[in-house]
Amino acid sequence: MSPPLLELNAVSRTYTSGGEPLTVLKEVSLAIQSGEFVAIMGASGSGKSTLMNIIGCLDRPSSGRYSIRGVDVASLNGDALAALRRDTFGFIFQRYNLMSDLNAIENAEIPAVYRGMEKAQRVTHASDLLRELGLGDRLEHQPSQLSGGQQQRVSIARALMNGGPVILADEPTGALDSQGGKEVMAILEKLHGQGHTIIVVTHDSDISAYAHRLVRIADGRITSDELQRKGEAAHQTQTAEVEKVANQSAAVLAESLKMALRSLVHNRLRTLLTMLGIIIGVASVVALMAIGNGAKQDVVERIQAMGTDLLTIMRGPPAVRASANIVTSFLPEDLPSIGGVPGVAMAIPETNMSSLLRLGNQDLIVTAVGTGEHFPEVHDWPPQSGVFFSAEHVKRYSQVVVLGQTVVKNLFPQDMNPVGQYVLIGSAPFLVIGVLSSKGLDQRGNDMDNSVWLPYTTAGARIFGQRFFNDIVVRVKPGADMDVVQDGLHTLLMKRHGKEDFNIRNMATTIETADETQNTLTYLLAAIAVISLVVGGIGVMNIMLVSVTERTREIGIRMAIGARSFDVLFQFLTEAVMVCFIGGLAGIVAGLGGGLATSAIAGWRVIFTVAPIAIAFACAFLTGIVFGYLPARKAAQLDPIEALARE
Ligand code: ADP
Ligand code: MG
Numbered sequence: 001m002s003p004p005l006l007e008l009n010a011v012s013r014t015y016t017s018g019g020e021p022l023t024v025l026k027e028v029s030l031a032i033q034s035g036e037f038v039a040i041m042g043a044s045g046s047g048k049s050t051l052m053n054i055i056g057c058l059d060r061p062s063s064g065r066y067s068i069r070g071v072d073v074a075s076l077n078g079d080a081l082a083a084l085r086r087d088t089f090g091f092i093f094q095r096y097n098l099m100s101d102l103n104a105i106e107n108a109e110i111p112a113v114y115r116g117m118e119k120a121q122r123v124t125h126a127s128d129l130l131r132e133l134g135l136g137d138r139l140e141h142q143p144s145q146l147s148g149g150q151q152q153r154v155s156i157a158r159a160l161m162n163g164g165p166v167i168l169a170d171e172p173t174g175a176l177d178s179q180g181g182k183e184v185m186a187i188l189e190k191l192h193g194q195g196h197t198i199i200v201v202t203h204d205s206d207i208s209a210y211a212h213r214l215v216r217i218a219d220g221r222i223t224s225d226e227l228q229r230k231g232e233a234a235h236q237t238q239t240a241e242v243e244k245v246a247n248q249s250a251a252v253l254a255e256s257l258k259m260a261l262r263s264l265v266h267n268r269l270r271t272l273l274t275m276l277g278i279i280i281g282v283a284s285v286v287a288l289m290a291i292g293n294g295a296k297q298d299v300v301e302r303i304q305a306m307g308t309d310l311l312t313i314m315r316g317p318p319a320v321r322a323s324a325n326i327v328t329s330f331l332p333e334d335l336p337s338i339g340g341v342p343g344v345a346m347a348i349p350e351t352n353m354s355s356l357l358r359l360g361n362q363d364l365i366v367t368a369v370g371t372g373e374h375f376p377e378v379h380d381w382p383p384q385s386g387v388f389f390s391a392e393h394v395k396r397y398s399q400v401v402v403l404g405q406t407v408v409k410n411l412f413p414q415d416m417n418p419v420g421q422y423v424l425i426g427s428a429p430f431l432v433i434g435v436l437s438s439k440g441l442d443q444r445g446n447d448m449d450n451s452v453w454l455p456y457t458t459a460g461a462r463i464f465g466q467r468f469f470n471d472i473v474v475r476v477k478p479g480a481d482m483d484v485v486q487d488g489l490h491t492l493l494m495k496r497h498g499k500e501d502f503n504i505r506n507m508a509t510t511i512e513t514a515d516e517t518q519n520t521l522t523y524l525l526a527a528i529a530v531i532s533l534v535v536g537g538i539g540v541m542n543i544m545l546v547s548v549t550e551r552t553r554e555i556g557i558r559m560a561i562g563a564r565s566f567d568v569l570f571q572f573l574t575e576a577v578m579v580c581f582i583g584g585l586a587g588i589v590a591g592l593g594g595g596l597a598t599s600a601i602a603g604w605r606v607i608f609t610v611a612p613i614a615i616a617f618a619c620a621f622l623t624g625i626v627f628g629y630l631p632a633r634k635a636a637q638l639d640p641i642e643a644l645a646r647e
Pocket of ligand 1: 015016017018022024042043044045046047048049050051
């Protein structure tokens with residue numbers, strides 16, 4: 001003979017939660033065959049629900065053995081128990097336990113979601129069941145729009161959704177009036193007639209009268225167990241096996257997305273505030289990186305504007321900047337030999353000093369540059385009007401000067417041609433012979449057009465009072481190898497000066513250095529942005545924990561009707577990821593907008609690149625997973641019984 005459908009063997013249940021251990025079920029033994037209609041009767045507190053929860057695999061015995069079709073439930077893992085709740089048992093609760101924000105169809109179809117049934121099939125099946133139960137005109141009503149009896153019928157439809165060969169009803173009529181109660185019992189009777197095994201818990205003898213077998217329980221022990229009516233007990237179990245659909249994860253995913261969206265929309269303000277952290281984080285990554293990139297590009301271009309084939313020989317040994325000022329060995333005599341180094345096209349001295357420039361009664365602080373006649377070629381910086389001074393001017397210590405654009409703008413009236421005028425530098429008069437074109441800012445952000453250029457001879461003698469130079473700038477011949485030229489210069493100067501009192505900067509390294517400085521800044525900005533993302537993530541976690549606490553009962557219901565821990569975990573994780581996903585998208589939009597606004601208002605250059613946007617978005621997504629995991633796991637690990645008991 002095949003084993004009974006359900007068999008309890010000396011099952012006890014002891015609650016240890018509240019201090020004193022409390023044994024609520026005491027060595028209960030009970031066998032139920034397929035197709036029976038059993039009523040379990042007893043006073044309130046006698047242990048009926050506890051027994052029912054064990055039968056329905058929501059709870060496990062503390063001792064004794066419970067087997068289903070001969071299989072000991074103690075040997076089953078969480079997923080196998082969830083599968084039993086989903087496919088074998090159909091729960092009907094005293095207080096219906098419907099989801100208040102889902103309509104009748106959506107409530108009824110939940111067990112099929114966890115089974116992996118396709119949406120269309122699910123809706124059809126749920127509607128059919130609801131129609132059979134007389135709810136054809138209430139399919140899209142929410143629980144709050146239904147009477148108690150109607151709600152209970154929705155919950156019956158839900159219990160039948162996956163076939164429900166064993167219906168477990170814990171005081172199903174307890175919250176209904178007598179008419180509603182009769183209707184529900186009539187339905188159970190009909191289901192029994194169709195082959196379902198029915199187990200009803202009640203303390204009402206009118207209700208127990210429907211059953212064919214009556215089990216009485218008092219103080220955790222079975223006191224009687226008798227057949228009330230005979231003949232009808234051994235029905236063939238109809239196995240209304242609903243077709244198993246392979247694509248379970250897709251259905252659960254789609255449903256999780258829908259539920260997540262629903263919950264987010266339901267708590268709009270809270271969702272928005274939670275997202276704000278993510279939005280600010282992503283937006284700051286996007287905007288700050290764009291601003292950082294723009295600034296970097298600016299600097300690089302300014303350096304490139306000075307000419308990339310330049311070598312600058314500076315006073316002072318490498319890496320000992322403080323001693324630069326006592327080096328006085330850069331002298332005009334060095335120039336011809338530097339010019340003779342292979343690969344050198346031109347070499348000019350450059351000594352910059354702040355000086356007072358005067359025209360009439362107007363003063364202006366400018367940078368006076370003492371240099372050579374090749375300055376315009378070395379720096380690709382041609383005069384706009386007049387001429388640059390010549391080798392002749394240099395040789396003769398001529399008192400001539402070439403002005404920068406800013407100097408002209410600040411000192412000369414608009415209609416006056418500066419060329420041909422005299423200006424005073426210090427106390428010496430100089431004839432203006434030319435005006436250079438505009439160059440803009442240098443890499444440190446100084447206005448290069450606020451300068452005047454003088455022959456280094458004149459400048460040294462009349463203004464600076466020094467014969468030596470600060471720098472010598474060398475332009476390398478096209479095609480020459482910078483490193484070779486640099487080595488040549490190094491060897492030459494070592495020979496001439498007898499010690500390394502100079503250091504040679506080449507533009508490529510200058511760009512690299514500037515690049516690095518800017519990168520450091522950019523990384524700093526990125527770090528700040530990442531910190532705000534993390535803070536946003538903590539906000540998400542916080543809200544998700546609140547959400548789990550708020551929805552504990554919902555989780556309990558879902559588990560009772562077949563959700564695996566994984567399904568619950570997945571649902572909450574989906575919600576967290578969705579918050580971060582939407583927040584990430586909004587953050588990108590805000591970051592683009594913020595970057596563009598900065599560029600429009602402050603006039604800064606912004607350069608958007610794909611990488612920071614993609615990284616920020618990926619970080620937001622990861623934040624959702626990382627910070628959503630803990631709350632989701634908390635939800636998934638809830639004990640269904642405790643969750644169900646929660647108000
Ligand atoms: P019934 O459904 O017959 O009214 P229950 O099975 O719900 O009775 O409860 C039986 C006894 O177990 C009651 O005294 C109740 O207080 C106790 N009980 C139920 N659940 C718990 C629990 N989680 N922790 C401690 N005691 C519990
Ligand atoms: Mg009870």
